Amino acid sequence: MTTVRVPVVENILNANDFVANENRKIFSDHKIFCINIMAAPGAGKTALIVKTIALLKKEMRIGVIEGDTASVTIDSDKVTLAGAPAVQVTTMGECHMDAMMVRKGMEQLPLDSLDLVIIENIGNLICPAEWDLGSHANALIASVAEGDDKPYKYPNIYRNLNVLLVTKTDLIPYVEYDIDRFRTGVELLNPGLITFPTSAKTGEGFEPWLTWLKSKVADAKA
Amino acid sequence: MHELSVTENILAIAIAHAEQNGADQVSAIYLVIGEFSNLLPKCIQYYWNILVQGTICEKSVLHFDHRPAIFHCENCNHEYEIHQEMTGCPNCHSSNVSLVSGNEFWVDSIEIIKNQE
Numbered sequence A: 001m002t003t004v005r006v007p008v009v010e011n012i013l014n015a016n017d018f019v020a021n022e023n024r025k026i027f028s029d030h031k032i033f034c035i036n037i038m039a040a041p042g043a044g045k046t047a048l049i050v051k052t053i054a055l056l057k058k059e060m061r062i063g064v065i066e067g068d069t070a071s072v073t074i075d076s077d078k079v080t081l082a083g084a085p086a087v088q089v090t091t092m093g094e095c096h097m098d099a100m101m102v103r104k105g106m107e108q109l110p111l112d113s114l115d116l117v118i119i120e121n122i123g124n125l126i127c128p129a130e131w132d133l134g135s136h137a138n139a140l141i142a143s144v145a146e147g148d149d150k151p152y153k154y155p156n157i158y159r160n161l162n163v164l165l166v167t168k169t170d171l172i173p174y175v176e177y178d179i180d181r182f183r184t185g186v187e188l189l190n191p192g193l194i195t196f197p198t199s200a201k202t203g204e205g206f207e208p209w210l211t212w213l214k215s216k217v218a219d220a221k222a
Numbered sequence B: 001m002h003e004l005s006v007t008e009n010i011l012a013i014a015i016a017h018a019e020q021n022g023a024d025q026v027s028a029i030y031l032v033i034g035e036f037s038n039l040l041p042k043c044i045q046y047y048w049n050i051l052v053q054g055t056i057c058e059k060s061v062l063h064f065d066h067r068p069a070i071f072h073c074e075n076c077n078h079e080y081e082i083h084q085e086m087t088g089c090p091n092c093h094s095s096n097v098s099l100v101s102g103n104e105f106w107v108d109s110i111e112i113i114k115n116q117e
């Protein structure tokens, strides 16, 4: 009997990364820009997506993949009502979406006739950060109502972001929120991160966000 | 929080490498796990004990090599470890810092037993 140590050095999330890279290639081949939107529960993901669709639907074709832990269609119904094809993928209680779930959603979307695909991830600030879905950009929505300490408590999610939306800015007068403390935390984790303060309620701050999104969609066409 | 799927992945990796190397049994799994990986070793161990039953890994022991979260200051090149709250560089107070370790999460090696050569 012999005992042998076998070197492995294999990333544990490898299988997911493989599928994610395939997803990204499929989106790119269809000249689609795909953005993954993460946030805490109730941060305002659906509200932001619905408003974005309302303001952009004349200019581009948008599809949405709605991740939900349970098979309630509240969010996908809102998106459909806003005028974009939405498919819902249910995680069966899991706290995050993975690349395979996104693939299932993609198979139900008319990819040939879309310019932009938005993924609404599960409301959670921890797990989604670890799972590459195959999007071209990762966005986080941080509502002011959650407080200014979130970068300190959930550092991981801030590190893999390409864009940050600070939402519900209309609520700043009613909550204790120190934007400088928030920004310092973000700066430590992700220096120079593009940040858009917005309110889905008043529409404040949407112009720069839409301009950014449109430029990304245009880049994907090039 | 996603320890179950992670543990399934670890098992799949271990079994694949054990089979490739003609193992009769796997005696140990060596994991590298960073402070920022957000995974609880206790929780992985719990799922592991359930999942390995009836597999080649049934009698294996999990070893966790913990890696701390270390930041590097781009301004003065100082390196420092983070324990609780993130801070800027303690040496020069710059916030132009980057994470150099703490994100690790992989299977480093496995130990296998072969009944005969």
Ligand SMILES: Nc1nc2c(ncn2[C@@H]2O[C@H](COP(=O)(O)OP(=O)(O)OP(=O)(O)O)[C@@H](O)[C@H]2O)c(=O)[nH]1
Binding pocket: A039, A040, A041, A042, A043, A044, A045, A046, A047, A048, A075, A122, A123, A167, A168, A169, A170, A171, A198, A199, A200, A201, A202
């Ligand atoms: N005042 C204010 N309320 C907002 C804003 N955006 C969203 N809300 C409200 O916040 C609540 C949650 O919004 P949703 O868009 O459902 O949040 P979500 O992140 O999609 O939530 P889950 O999908 O359940 O995780 C709703 O009552 C919205 O009306 C905003 O900009 N300002």
Ligand SMILES: [Mg+2]
Binding pocket: A045, A046, A047, A075, A120
């Ligand atoms: Mg929602």
Ligand SMILES: [Zn+2]
Binding pocket: B073, B074, B075, B076, B077, B078, B089, B090, B091, B092, B093, B094
């Ligand atoms: Zn320094």
